[in-house]
Amino acid sequence: TVASPIDLSEQEWNxxxxxxxxxxxxxxxxxxxxxxxxxxxxxxxxIGSMAGFDRGQLPGSLAYSSAKAGVNIMTK
Known part of the structure; x- marks a missing residue:
């Protein structure tokens, strides 16, 4: 979901x-x-994503980038 942090719904986050x-x-x-x-x-x-290291690459991707950062850390 592409949304600013204040527009992102809890359902979209989950x-x-x-x-x-x-x-x-x-x-x-x-x-x-x-x-x-x-x-x-x-x-x-x-499979992670560079978005998990730098959210600036995908504006409006707070949830996706956060999830991929979690995958990156979990996999180490």
Missing amino acids: QTMNTDLRGPWLVSKCVCKLMIEAKQKGSIIN
Whole structure:
């Protein structure tokens, strides 16, 4: 959703977080459990965005940039 911080609705914020942050977290969590149970090493690769490092690249993208910053941090 492209909106200024004061125009962004709570529903839009939650939808973006659920899609762009919660989704990768849930998949990563599930895969980690499976790898541990199987005693298998592996890697989890999440797709982030440069918007997670610099919101200025996408004006009006507070929720998206915040979610992608979360993915970047979660994946490290």
